[in-house]
Amino acid sequence: MIRRILLVLVASFLAFTGTATADPGPVTANDVHAMDGCYTWSRSLSQGASGEDVRQLQIRVSGYPGSGAVIGLDGQFGAATKSAVVRFQQAYGLAADGVAGPATFSKIYALQDDDCTPVHFTYGELNRCNSDWSGGKVSATQAKANALVTMWKLEALRHALGDRPLTVNGGFRSVSCNSAVGGSATSRHMYGDAADLGAGVQGFCALAQQARNHGFTEILGPGYPDHNDHVHVALRSGRLWSAPNCGI
Ligand SMILES: [Zn+2]
Secondary structure (H helix, E strand, O other): OOOHHHHHHHHHHHHHHHHOOOOOOOOHHHHHHHOOOOOOOOOOOOOEEOHHHHHHHHOOOOOOOOOOOOOOOOEEEOOHHHHHHHHHHOOOOOOOOOOOOOOHHHHHHHOOOOOOOOOOOOOOOOOOOOOOOOOOOOOOOHHHHHHHHHHHHHHHHHHHOOOOOOEEEEOOOOHHHHHHOOOOOOOOHHOOEEEOOOOOOOHHHHHHHHHHHOOEEEEEEEOOOOOOOOOEEEEOOOEEOHHHHHHH
């Protein structure tokens, strides 16, 4: 009975909107792109390009900077961005020419949710402190933007370790949340660009070691004080990698 009512409701809705009978014509590449609720690229991007579309691309490939490196999110498609695009393409079995065209964008669309987060991570996982990202060391908007970049790095880390679930136990903290958990006074959690990872199926050392390739300049894990039960990854100026029990 409920099913019958639903069918009637759906039929009524379709009749009302006219979508059941209108012929939309052949699906084009533009239609596919337009179905992405987050961001749509309208041109191919290669070295020398600049603009907001380049910056949006840089965010998506920020997990592919090469060992120990970080991609600048400056909207300028330089050599480092090209190398990151090549690594992204290689990681997903695409033709690795360093040019972001339809195949690369299609993969990105498949990898992202409508809120622009990569499909395997959510803003909620990256903020177990409050709902509005306020009270940190940067604006709420900046903290959330930093967390988005962190998630794209985590997506790359997850993919490199076999695409198995990755456990995120927290990310952004307001100053008061940070104090409440005894976080360092300079903790990157207050900037939104840190994440604490559980062992998951990968294990702490595999996570800490692999994280070195995905844009994290701060990696703290087993053997570092108070980090025997998680791996902390973040972005900071300069490099601080320490997980002595993992050879780091
Ligand atoms: Zn941490």
